[in-house]
Amino acid sequence: MATKSRASTGLVQYLRQAAYYSSQQARHQPVTYVLGNPSADLDSIISAIIYSYIATSTRQGCLPPRHYVPIINLPDVRSGNELGRLRPEFITALKLATKDSGNQEADDAAFLKQSILTVADLKEQIRQTNSQPDSAKPIEVFMVDWNALPVLSSGRRGIEGFDDDTHGDIPIAVTGCIDHHYDEKFVPPDVTTWCIQTGVGSCTSLVVRELRSRGLWRDTPFVEAVHEGHPQLESSIISSLRAESEVAKLALAAILADTTNMTAKDKVSEVDRLAVSFLKSKINQAQDPSWNCDKFYEEIINAKNSSVDKLTTDEVLGRDYKDWIDDIPATRGIVKKIKIGICSVVKPISWLISKASQEHQSPESPQQFFDSLRAFAQSRNLDVVAVMTAYTTQPENQFHRELLVWCLDKGHSQGFELFEALAIDKLGLQNLSGSNIQTFSNTNDDMIRIWRQTDVSKSRKQVAPLLRNAMTESLL
Structure with missing residues (x-):
């Protein structure tokens, strides 16, 4: 029996193809953009890539064809050097996952520019091609690792970076969502x-489960038996197994x-x-034979933890940041926000x-830190x-959490x-x-609290x- 591969395209090759299809989407085959949350953390980025890869690969030969394109949700950062500096753990994970594919680039910036798109890149594509869709043809977006588009300065919900004079009228159609945050x-x-299911450690785990439950990512390899004597049988099998291994490694990261x-x-x-076992x-x-899961994990985490030394204070604060605009029902029927x-x-x-x-x-x-934090908040x-x-902390390998809350508007005291x-x-x-932070008073503001959080199980999700x-x- 020979075989026919359903998805033997390598991960890097796929990402380059996806970038191409994005640039052509207004004129050719339809595209769905798979978009992670504005924190653009590792889970968000990888969730988008895994869903896009499997969804596109398993639609090969389908009519009409549809391409799923992963987008990193950074409205002000183009793919290249700056993305690599801000998200080195992603570069590390992607290169480790694909190191045996023959697609390695000596230059990380070139590797990213050819393979990865950000919201800033998508905005530039639209500007250069003058291909802004009309109101009858919205951009289709599949959300992963979040479940609500933000309220923009225009008052409507949309994608940050598209609320200026040039892109403010681009409509967004949300076609799907996989997330592990509060609905x-x-x-x-x-x-x-x-x-949308809380209580799951990683959104990527939910992506894997959903792809499996829909029959898009099977337990068996992406290879199907067709007939005997095919001259490229062995090459096809190896290529397909390697492609799945690359995707699985990235998801596992x-x-x-x-x-x-x-x-x-x-x-x-x-x-x-279940997701880890499957991957x-x-x-x-x-x-x-060279695969070592623990070493793989350590390299990625070391890249993440050491990266903040190269960032400014403002970049450190914004690196993994989320915000929300909520309504406060007030007296006389007036809703405040x-x-x-x-x-x-x-870091502590x-x-x-x-x-x-x-x-x-x-x-x-x-003083300097609070000045920076105030400027960050005001911006x-x-x-x-x-x-x-x-x-x-080492050598005891003790995990710690701290929490600082600053209410800048005394109307919310x-x-x-x-x-x-x-x-x-x-x-x-x-x-x-053990610090003079708690008695800091140069802000003339007593609405600052800094605590040690002894229940370290509670993350931002809680x-x-x-x-x-x-x-x-x-x-109320």
């Missing part, structure tokens, strides 16, 4: 694919990163375990203070800004106080000791709803 009730359940190599008991779910079986099919932003950082508050002081070439003091029109730190009252118990908050609910319920 914002934005995506209707009757879209083609709707999967996101899951391991989000679950601390599957050791974070409070994060790992059965969905994650490892795909990797093992390729019979790669509050904008809350949360920064996740892989003390490190942020040192970094900000060094940037300003001044003696170490919380995003935030009423409340929070910083969540998560880091491990009731919500701030309610959050403090609730979070002390729910998050195990204790005043941060803290964000608690903070948002407290800030909005306070005036």
